[in-house]
Amino acid sequence: NAGVTQTPKFQVLKTGQSMTLQCAQDMNHNSMYWYRQDPGMGLRLIYYSASEGTTDKGEVPNGYNVSRLNKREFSLRLESAAPSQTSVYFCASRANRAGELFFGEGSRLTVL
Amino acid sequence: KQEVTQIPAALSVPEGENLVLNCSFTDSAIYNLQWFRQDPGKGLTSLLLIQSSQREQTSGRLNASLDKSSGRSTLYIAASQPGDSATYLCAVRPGANNLFFGTGTRLTVIP
Numbered sequence: 426n427a428g429v430t431q432t433p434k435f436q437v438l439k440t441g442q443s444m445t446l447q448c449a450q451d452m453n454h455n456s457m458y459w460y461r462q463d464p465g466m467g468l469r470l471i472y473y474s475a476s477e478g479t480t481d482k483g484e485v486p487n488g489y490n491v492s493r494l495n496k497r498e499f500s501l502r503l504e505s506a507a508p509s510q511t512s513v514y515f516c517a518s519r520a521n522r523a524g525e526l527f528f529g530e531g532s533r534l535t536v537l
Numbered sequence: 538k539q540e541v542t543q544i545p546a547a548l549s550v551p552e553g554e555n556l557v558l559n560c561s562f563t564d565s566a567i568y569n570l571q572w573f574r575q576d577p578g579k580g581l582t583s584l585l586l587i588q589s590s591q592r593e594q595t596s597g598r599l600n601a602s603l604d605k606s607s608g609r610s611t612l613y614i615a616a617s618q619p620g621d622s623a624t625y626l627c628a629v630r631p632g633a634n635n636l637f638f639g640t641g642t643r644l645t646v647i648p
Contacts, residue, residue, distance in 0.1 A: 484635070
């Protein structure tokens with residue numbers, strides 16, 4: 426049972442480059458989330474998708490875009506990477522409003 | 538905005554001790570509260586989820602309590618083991634779609 430799968434696990438970019446982080450869940454969950462984790466700041470919500478076909482901004486959406494491709498997949502795109510986007514990115518999913526949040530293993534991104 | 542605080546930031550205990558980790562939050566109007574464990578370089582693993590109508594949840598050696606009125610939750614770990622060494626995070630959900638996380642308590646259990 427894979428749960429939440431993220432790719433890639435590691436990525437190094439130069440300032441201005443673009444890339445997409447992929448996330449897929451096999452638990453038939455309705456809601457999916459993208460968080461970033463920075464030392465001393467905890468996890469912060471970037472974007473979320475409450476259900477297939479919808480996306481909304483979270484706490485720190487600037488510089489990112491998302492796509493809910495289908496019920497399983499939710500991608501995060503950096504159009505023009507900046508050093509401030511160096512972070513560990515986590516995808517998560519939840520079945521419903523009362524449910525537990527399940528996380529992927531994370532994607533470590535460095536922007537030079 | 539909801540603020541979540543976990544004190545202490547780090548804790549070391551000898552193996553076998555019982556211990557309590559603390560989580561406090563500023564707005565008592567929460568939907569639920571979830572405790573996670575994070576090992577270095579890894580994702581978050583859900584430990585316990587407490588709905589707002591519940592007072593506590595138990596799983597094995599773990600017991601989490603919730604006092605909404607005082608804005609507090611505790612995670613009790615019985616008979617600690619070196620394998621319990623990790624960072625423990627609490628997160629509160631005030632509404633439909635976001636969780637607010639604390640910055641965690643880094644636990645080291647000394648053999």
